[in-house]
Amino acid sequence: MSRWYVFSGDALLLDADGRPPRSASTPVPPAAGHQVMVLPEHDGDEAYALCAADGEPVPDGMAYVSLRESFYQLPRPVYAMAAKARELLWWDAHSRYCGICGAPMAMHSAISKRCTACGHEVWPTVQTAIIVAVTRDDDSLLMVQSRNFKRDYMGLVAGFVETGETLEECVRREVMEETGLSIRDITYFGSQAWPYPCGLMVGFKARYAGGELVLQTSELRKGGWYRRDAMPPIPGKVSLARRLIDDFLADKS
Numbered sequence: 001m002s003r004w005y006v007f008s009g010d011a012l013l014l015d016a017d018g019r020p021p022r023s024a025s026t027p028v029p030p031a032a033g034h035q036v037m038v039l040p041e042h043d044g045d046e047a048y049a050l051c052a053a054d055g056e057p058v059p060d061g062m063a064y065v066s067l068r069e070s071f072y073q074l075p076r077p078v079y080a081m082a083a084k085a086r087e088l089l090w091w092d093a094h095s096r097y098c099g100i101c102g103a104p105m106a107m108h109s110a111i112s113k114r115c116t117a118c119g120h121e122v123w124p125t126v127q128t129a130i131i132v133a134v135t136r137d138d139d140s141l142l143m144v145q146s147r148n149f150k151r152d153y154m155g156l157v158a159g160f161v162e163t164g165e166t167l168e169e170c171v172r173r174e175v176m177e178e179t180g181l182s183i184r185d186i187t188y189f190g191s192q193a194w195p196y197p198c199g200l201m202v203g204f205k206a207r208y209a210g211g212e213l214v215l216q217t218s219e220l221r222k223g224g225w226y227r228r229d230a231m232p233p234i235p236g237k238v239s240l241a242r243r244l245i246d247d248f249l250a251d252k253s
């Protein structure tokens, strides 16, 4: 039997038990022009990722659930595999032609492609971003709302790592750009694959060092300092932002 991670856009197909379907053959045909990606075996099953064709009927008893929502339904290792599946499918769809010579790319291993003309080899894209919880001596946390947020909650300063930059330099730069504040005591907190569509979030904690809060209004809707006893709505548990915020809330020191 095989385990099938089937996506329709960003939504994952789950069977009547709320799991990716397990069957001898694919539960839906793959979309034309998309490859079936091989995933690592788990629980003794081979595993595959594929995109369903547009308009393909949902198999009886099954349903599509957004990948983000599936976090709250699936065991962590299954969500992690679904996230990897989505990232591989995104990479496949965005690496069809060689960036050097323009010829079609062909799968070379489960996680690499090689150009059919010049031999140029590529691997799945990972876009590294930092996220940082900045705290102040009055026991408050710096929170911001990105213009990208679809709902009215407050998150943390975050941004993509630039070429030639260390993670710590990126943390300092993003906090300065988004809020005008300087920080000190940057420490690593943890990291998380962020398959929306191909991110690696690297989380840090830092202390406020100086400056007046001036928000970068092109990227942020609002922002400010929040105390534990007066928190705004916060992101869902799927995100590293939430783990950092929960860590702040739990820290009674």
Ligand SMILES: [Zn+2]
Binding pocket: 098, 099, 100, 101, 102, 103, 115, 116, 117, 118, 119, 120
């Ligand atoms: Zn080429």
